[in-house]
Amino acid sequence: MLNESIKMALEGMVSNKLRTLLTLLGIIIGxxxxxxxxxxxxGMKENIKNNISRLGSNLxxxxxxxxxATGARLAAGEGAKLTYDDAQAIVRQVDDIAxxxxxxxxxxxxxxxxxxxxxxxxxxxxxxxxxxxxxxxSGRLFSDRDLxxxxxxxxxxKTVAENLFQDGNPxxxxxxxxxxxxxxxxxxxxxxxxxxxxxxxDIVFIPLTTAQNRMMGITHVQRIxxxxxxxxxxxxxxxxxxxxxxxxxKIKEGGNDDFTVGNMAAVMETMMETAxxxxxxxxxxxxxxxxxxxxxxxxxxxxxxxxxxxxIGIRKALGATYDNILQQFLIESMVIGVIGGAxxxxxxxxxxxxxxxxxxxxxxxxxxxxxxxxxxxVGIGLIFGVYPARKAAIMDPIDALRYE
Numbered sequence: 001m002l003n004e005s006i007k008m009a010l011e012g013m014v015s016n017k018l019r020t021l022l023t024l025l026g027i028i029i030g031x032x033x034x035x036x037x038x039x040x041x042x043g044m045k046e047n048i049k050n051n052i053s054r055l056g057s058n059l060x061x062x063x064x065x066x067x068x069a070t071g072a073r074l075a076a077g078e079g080a081k082l083t084y085d086d087a088q089a090i091v092r093q094v095d096d097i098a099x100x101x102x103x104x105x106x107x108x109x110x111x112x113x114x115x116x117x118x119x120x121x122x123x124x125x126x127x128x129x130x131x132x133x134x135x136x137x138s139g140r141l142f143s144d145r146d147l148x149x150x151x152x153x154x155x156x157x158k159t160v161a162e163n164l165f166q167d168g169n170p171x172x173x174x175x176x177x178x179x180x181x182x183x184x185x186x187x188x189x190x191x192x193x194x195x196x197x198x199x200x201x202d203i204v205f206i207p208l209t210t211a212q213n214r215m216m217g218i219t220h221v222q223r224i225x226x227x228x229x230x231x232x233x234x235x236x237x238x239x240x241x242x243x244x245x246x247x248x249x250k251i252k253e254g255g256n257d258d259f260t261v262g263n264m265a266a267v268m269e270t271m272m273e274t275a276x277x278x279x280x281x282x283x284x285x286x287x288x289x290x291x292x293x294x295x296x297x298x299x300x301x302x303x304x305x306x307x308x309x310x311x312i313g314i315r316k317a318l319g320a321t322y323d324n325i326l327q328q329f330l331i332e333s334m335v336i337g338v339i340g341g342a343x344x345x346x347x348x349x350x351x352x353x354x355x356x357x358x359x360x361x362x363x364x365x366x367x368x369x370x371x372x373x374x375x376x377x378v379g380i381g382l383i384f385g386v387y388p389a390r391k392a393a394i395m396d397p398i399d400a401l402r403y404e
Contacts (some may be wrong), residue, residue, distance in 0.1 A: 007334060013336070023300040024340040026293025027380070031344025031373045032351055033286035038369040039352040041279025043362035048271050053256040058098075058231045059131070060238055061262040062224040062245070081220030082259060084208065086248055090226065099227040101128035104211050106220065110204065111176040112164040121204045121212020129155075131227050135354050139171035139186030147207045150214060154182040157201035158190040178215060182206065210316055238263055261338070281295035283369075287376065291339065301333050301388035309395070316397035329389035330382060337381025341374040347374070 013020040014039040024348055038376045064082045087102045103124035108116045129135075129141050142153050154177070170184045212218050228237045240260055243250075305312070312325060348370075352363040 003389070006331060008332070010335065013339075019303075020336075021302060023293075023296045023336060024343065025288065025339025026296040027337060027377050028293075028344040028347055028381075030287070030290030030293045030340050031377050032347035033289050034283055034373040034376075035345065035348025035369055036355065036363075037282035039288040039348075039363040039365050040278060040355065040361060041275065041282050042052075042366055042369075043047040043356070045102070045272060045275040045279065046364050047362050048275055053356065058228040058234050059315050060226040060241060062226065062232070062241065063222065063260050063262070064258065065260055076267040081226055082245075086245060087221065089248060090095065090224070090244050091389035093244050094226075094237060096229040096233040096237055097226055098229050099127045099131050101125045101225045102133055102208055102223070103128060103225070103322045104208065104216060104222045106219075108178045108215075110160065110164060112173065115164050115166070117284070119157075119202050119204055121154075121206060121211070121214065121215070123206050123208045123297060125208050128162040128205070128225065131225055134191070135187045135189045138169065138171045139184070141186055142207055144207070147209055150209045151207060152180065152184045152210060153207065154184045155186040155188060155205045156184055157188050157203045159189050159199055159201040160204055160369075177204065177206070180214065185290040220303055234263060270287045289378060290373075290380055293377070294384035297333050297336055297381055298384040298388060299383050300336070301329060302391070304332070305329065305388050305392045308392075312392050312395055313397045316395070322393045325395075326393040328386050329392050331383025333389070334378055334381045341377035342379075345370050345374060377400065 062082065084102050084103075087100055091097055091100050101124055103122055105120055105122040107118060110119055110121075125147060126141060126144055129136075136155070137158070139155075142151070145151075146153050154164065154175070156164075156170060156175075164170070164175060170187055173182050173184050176182070177186060188201070192198055206215070208221070212221075226237065226241060227346070228234045242261055244351055246255075246257065250259055251257060315325065339399045347364055352365050355361055356363040
């Protein structure tokens with residue numbers, strides 16, 4: 001009976017090609033949309049994970065600004081100032097720290113001959129290059145000696161090099177930053193855009209002491225970055241860092257911190273949760289088209305029941321039971337769901353690849369998304385086939401034989 005029902009379903013689909021195509025189209029689009037949207041969601045999660053991992057999920061970012069006595073939050077950079085001495089004290093007093101860097105930054109106009117470019121200039125320590133995974137493409141990075149001597153040297157990103165030095169090698173050349181001459185000692189390898197769309201190569205690094213004393217005239221730092229030995233100790237390191245800073249800043253027990261410590265592991269967890277929610281939302285929106293496809297299956301099965309009324313009457317007159325008729329039409333509706341789901345998988349995977357190549361978005365095709373989409377499409381065929389199948393099964397054989 002099962003083989004016969006499948007054979008009859010396929011013959012009916014072939015004999016009504018246009019109607020079958022229009023019915024399948026809803027399921028194909030639905031399954032394809034679910035797979036493509038979920039692939040985009042997983043691709044977004046992968047991008048977030050890679051971008052944060054590139055920075056390091058074992059990082060602590062310390063910035064000035066906390067809460068006032070009234071509980072109001074200070075803007076970043078306001079309130080008590082962090083200093084390089086704070087950063088060095090943290091390294092001395094806290095265990096399990098792999099690296100530390102301190103930095104200040106501002107936007108300046110860069111000039112080389114008749115070429116000019118506005119970029120972010122960051123004064124930092126040599127360890128910052130390792131923490132942020134920057135690699136030198138040509139020349140060298142500035143050293144601790146440059147830091148202690150407040151030398152006017154700089155390391156530029158790829159974007160800056162392309163805009164200021166369209167011809168020739170930048171290494172050894174002199175550029176002007178805020179009208180002050182700086183020697184280019186190195187060019188960094190390109191890193192491309194960050195997860196937030198920022199050009200990571202549009203930057204100039206100079207020694208922290210040079211930026212503080214010769215550029216900005218300040219003694220504080222805008223950010224301290226701490227790299228823990230591994231992700232397992234990040235919580236303990238954060239607690240010890242906060243205690244060191246509270247002691248140095250003479251904050252009493254129960255008082256409000258005048259600094260903020262950001263945990264990159266917590267940031268990653270929050271962003272991954274957000275990405276999961278967006279992925280589920282995209283999948284649910286795409287699944288609506290599957291429901292529309294199910295309505296199409298119900299419509300075509302109702303038409304099929306009407307067209308085959310006399311056939312149903314003959315089958316019942318020859319001894320077909322309620323279960324036989326019900327099974328026959330349910331199998332037919334499920335066959336439509338299976339075929340539409342299979343074609344939809346191909347369409348969805350193809351759409352994901354095309355989107356990735358044309359739009360440049362990262363897509364990750366999940367086997368679980370494919371399985372869920374196919375099972376859902378078969379389930380849709382079963383659910384929306386129940387009413388037409390039951391209508392056929394309860395039909396009175398005498399009335400069916402009289403139907404014209």
